[in-house]
Amino acid sequence: MDRRRFIAFGIAAAAGTAGLTACQGNGPGATTAGGGSGGGGAKNALTVYCGADTNIQDLWTKTLIPGFEKANQGTKITFQFDLHGQNSDQVLNKIAAATQQKKDPGIDFLESMGDRAGEAGLLADPSGKVANLTGVLPDLQAAAAKNSIPYRGSSVLLAYLPDKVGTPPKSLDELLVWIKKNPGKFAYNSPDTGGAGDSFVQTVLTKYLSAADLKTMTTGYHKDLEGKWDKGFATLAGLNTSMYQKGVYPNGNNGTLELLLQKEIWMCPAWSDQFISGRKSGVVPKEAEALQITDPSFTGGGTYAGVLSASTKQDAAFKLANWLLEPTQQAAIATAIAGYPAIAMDKLPGTVKSEFADADPGNLRPGFNSDMDADMKNLWQQKVPGN
Known part of the structure; x- marks a missing residue:
């Protein structure tokens, strides 16, 4: 649960090719929800990076990705999972280098690390593109780094x-x-x-x-x-x-x-x-x-997602962000991993409300x-x- 220290992206980006090579050689494996290899080059394919524990991996591969692909026929999500975010610094170096060089970073959406990427200026502005942000809890909004998107929390x-x-x-x-x-x-x-x-x-x-x-x-x-x-x-x-x-x-x-x-x-x-x-x-x-x-x-605090400014598939990535903040998905997150919803409890089923009755998720x-x-x-x- 502890945050890792923020690294100096300006220096990392200046390293350019070295940072990129290191990430490609030792970075997280890319899988689809079904566990196979995925390629993010197709127009209707999104690549999501996740550096977390296995419960979050299960949440995405078993619940969120199948749900989004069903709701958006023809869209395929490639899921890059990095256990405990061990390679997160390398991944962010790669994104910083690609952004500076105006190249596709090979990742479109960060499941977490949105706060770190936001502080580094690597995220696209969600204003007007993620309508459900208006329903996010004020404490989560107030703590958000530039252009990051809160989608769950804990305390x-x-x-x-x-x-x-x-x-x-x-x-x-x-x-x-x-x-x-x-x-x-x-x-x-x-x-x-x-x-x-x-x-x-x-x-x-x-x-x-x-x-x-x-x-x-x-x-x-x-x-x-x-x-x-x-x-x-x-x-x-x-x-x-x-x-x-x-x-x-x-x-x-x-x-x-x-x-x-x-x-x-x-x-x-x-x-x-x-x-x-x-x-x-x-x-x-x-x-x-x-x-x-x-x-x-x-x-x-919250877990912050983000759409990369260097991504060539921002429209689809923002659609994913908006979908995550819908009550159905927020309830699914609460049920699957007991994560605090990022939206008000009055928008969620009674079973979710009772589960968090004494937790005060609005006070983070x-x-x-x-x-x-x-x-x-x-x-x-x-x-x-x-x-």
């Missing part, structure tokens, strides 16, 4: 066992009190191993920040402000003896959920999609519940700038465990 929630917890804490202050009153029954993963623990740490630090400082830390890198995290780090260090086994911090987002499944703990931060889908698969206790806290809430508080977040993780290691 960190407070997961808990209702038979053990009773009335769960609704705010951060209530949560901090609960942790100390119930030693050993709360855990969060170390922030450098997953976004759920990272969000918990950021949320505690945010408690002591002014609105102006928080906005500055969210939108840019300001190392001189990091001293304002000291009160938050002191609060986190003060929780050590109240953590699971008096200071054990699990490895990864799944680490805390495994403890919840075993009922070793009663409460933990968890990603909304992992929690909701985990209840269905048995990775999370079926009786477990989750809610969004307040003052401040845990962090969250952004996290710290990626460089500040990297510094925060290092400082947490120095100031919190064992102190």
Whole structure:
């Protein structure tokens, strides 16, 4: 769930042929929805790049691509899947080089990385071409990079066992009190191993920040402000003896959920999609519940798609973007991967509304700038465990 750092595309594009060659030699494999090789040269063929986990691969190959091709007879989508986005820097280098050279990049639509590509000026303007953008949630729109298109979201929630917890804490202050009153029954993963623990740490630090400082830390890198995290780090260090086994911090987002499944703990931060889908698969206790806290809430955000400005098939790519934001597809995304819809809940079926009733998907508080977040993780290691 963590964002990768943005690379200097201007330098990468200047490298030109070197970046392009590297990507062609080691980039993601191209497949159609049926798993065969695909070629994107035909007029009615689109190439979609996706750098994500296998659940997103399944969402596209089993649900979205077949649905779009059925609704648009004669259109064929070639799907380039890159597990965990391992080659995303190379792919973006290739796109930057092709854009600079006014060549077809061989990719038309980015399933994710729209925020990074938007910041690099690689996306075509969707204004007037994606009518359903008018229905996207304001928080997702406000956080969008230039010309990027939000199409799903997620956030960190407070997961808990209702038979053990009773009335769960609704705010951060209530949560901090609960942790100390119930030693050993709360855990969060170390922030450098997953976004759920990272969000918990950021949320505690945010408690002591002014609105102006928080906005500055969210939108840019300001190392001189990091001293304002000291009160938050002191609060986190003060929780050590109240953590699971008096200071054990699990490895990864799944680490805390495994403890919840075993009922070793009663409460933990968890990603909304992992929690909701985990209840269905048995990775999370079926009786477990989750809610969004307040003052401040845990962090969250959107996944941003984009149509490449260098693509020669922008009309078809914008049609795909608009189709993704229709209520039917938004409901399918929510059902398949428990992803937050990018549109208002009142446009979706009751089953979707009930699934996200306590998640507050309209409240997606952004996290710290990626460089500040990297510094925060290092400082947490120095100031919190064992102190």
